[in-house]
Amino acid sequence: xxxxxxxxxxxxxxxxxxxxxxxxxxxxxxxxxxxxxxxxxxxxxxxxxxxxxxxxxxxxxxxxxxxxxxxxxxxxxxxxxxxxxxxxxxxxxxxxxxxxxxxxxxxxxxxxxxxxxxxxxxxxxxxxxxxxxxxxxxxxxxxxxxxxxxxxxxxxxxxxxxxxxxxxxxxxxxxxxxxxxxxxxxxxxxxxxxxxxxxxxxxxxxxxxxxxxxxxxxxxxxxxxxxxxxxxxxxxxxxxxxxxxxxxxxxxxxxxxxxxxxxxxxxxxxxxxxxxxxxxxxxxxxxxxxxxxxxxxxxxxxxxxxxxxxxxxxxxxxxxxxxxxxxxxxxxxxxxxxxxxxxxxxxxxxxxxxxxxxxxxxxxxxxxxxxxxxxxxxxxxxxxxxxxxxxxxxxxxxxxxx
Numbered sequence: 114x115x116x117x118x119x120x121x122x123x124x125x126x127x128x129x130x131x132x133x134x135x136x137x138x139x140x141x142x143x144x145x146x147x148x149x150x151x152x153x154x155x156x157x158x159x160x161x162x163x164x165x166x167x168x169x170x171x172x173x174x175x176x177x178x179x180x181x182x183x184x185x186x187x188x189x190x191x192x193x194x195x196x197x198x199x200x201x202x203x204x205x206x207x208x209x210x211x212x213x214x215x216x217x218x219x220x221x222x223x224x225x226x227x228x229x230x231x232x233x234x235x236x237x238x239x240x241x242x243x244x245x246x247x248x249x250x251x252x253x254x255x256x257x258x259x260x261x262x263x264x265x266x267x268x269x270x271x272x273x274x275x276x277x278x279x280x281x282x283x284x285x286x287x288x289x290x291x292x293x294x295x296x297x298x299x300x301x302x303x304x305x306x307x308x309x310x311x312x313x314x315x316x317x318x319x320x321x322x323x324x325x326x327x328x329x330x331x332x333x334x335x336x337x338x339x340x341x342x343x344x345x346x347x348x349x350x351x352x353x354x355x356x357x358x359x360x361x362x363x364x365x366x367x368x369x370x371x372x373x374x375x376x377x378x379x380x381x382x383x384x385x386x387x388x389x390x391x392x393x394x395x396x397x398x399x400x401x402x403x404x405x406x407x408x409x410x411x412x413x414x415x416x417x418x419x420x421x422x423x424x425x426x427x428x429x430x431x432x433x434x435x436x437x438x439x440x441x442x443x444x445x446x447x448x449x450x451x452x453x454x455x456x457x458x459x460x461x462x463x464x465x466x467x468x469x470x471x472x473x474x475x476x477x478x479x480x481x482x483x484x485x486x487x488x489x490x491x492x493x494x495x496x497x498x499x500x501x502x503x504x505x506x507x508x509x510x511x512x513x514x515x
């Protein structure tokens with residue numbers, strides 16, 4: 114079956130609100146870890162995850178950093194309008210370029226209370242240390258707005274503006290405002306490249322002592338970047354997947370990581386974001402191998418590519434083609450966007466193991482899990498619901514082997 118024909122009603126489950134973790138545990142690596150292997154389920158904790166990973170493995174982590182993407186502007190009449198910064202305008206080469214803009218930037222945003230933002234109205238926000246941020250709608254498009262943001266400190270980058278003016282973009286299903294502790298806990302210890310509006314949650318459980326235990330066992334580590342967009346966690350609203358458009362997200366991969374993947378056979382993705390990045394590398398390399406036109410400046414992998422392009426290249430041939438392309442074009446880092454949809458019918462090329470949290474019903478992330486372990490996704494989720502596992506972003510997680 115082509116994923117276009119999948120009914121999202123077949124990939125849902127009942128999630129009681131009391132199962133959703135509203136806050137993280139006091140210690141990151143104390144979170145429970147469900148282990149699924151050869152159809153069997155066992156339990157452990159993240160502190161002991163090294164015991165369940167073979168010594169010759171490569172674990173791949175997402176080093177994206179969540180930005181304070183929520184901006185709360187007050188209207189002259191006193192009402193509040195929320196501007197949620199999704200991604201840069203099309204005029205910027207990548208997220209980092211947009212983040213370093215000074216004085217002004219254009220950003221695609223969702224707006225809470227957009228009907229109250231009258232045409233031509235400029236909203237302002239007075240911020241510490243001492244600058245004023247202004248917002249003006251430039252363009253209205255389906256599902257979002259392009260907003261021009263300007264500030265009166267010419268030496269301040271947009272990254273700094275968000276740090277001082279914005280709020281942590283906690284998922285709406287937590288039903289609470291961000292608190293001071295979320296500034297630290299809603300980031301992984303690998304967070305480096307600013308640009309996400311949601312945290313890659315699987316990485317939240319890893320600590321320095323867990324990383325030390327992995328290193329002592331001879332398990333290698335690699336870092337990639339996928340800047341998580343709000344569309345990642347958006348429930349599928351259409352009856353079938355054909356009407357659901359995946360949100361394109363920025364990915365960044367170093368040449369040194371490609372070279373590690375070429376020699377490591379047992380690759381474990383930490384998080385669905387790492388998974389989408391790694392599997393996207395295969396399809397980029399496959400296009401290079403087959404001389405299919407590749408739009409690295411736009412969207413390198415569209416959501417239906419894995420189901421409509423012949424996978425002629427092996428994983429090694431695809432990665433080797435990508436390595437040679439980067440060497441010939443003198444690229445140390447590949448920056449592009451992916452729209453990949455991983456759903457049942459998908460054939461995995463790179464990843465053998467997946468560390469991930471428990472995801473929302475009727476979400477594309479749940480489709481990814483179902484693609485990875487088949488119909489046993491229900492067995493895994495039923496077990497978690499019946500054995501006191503905590504769900505969603507601040508919840509527990511699982512280690513899945515295909």
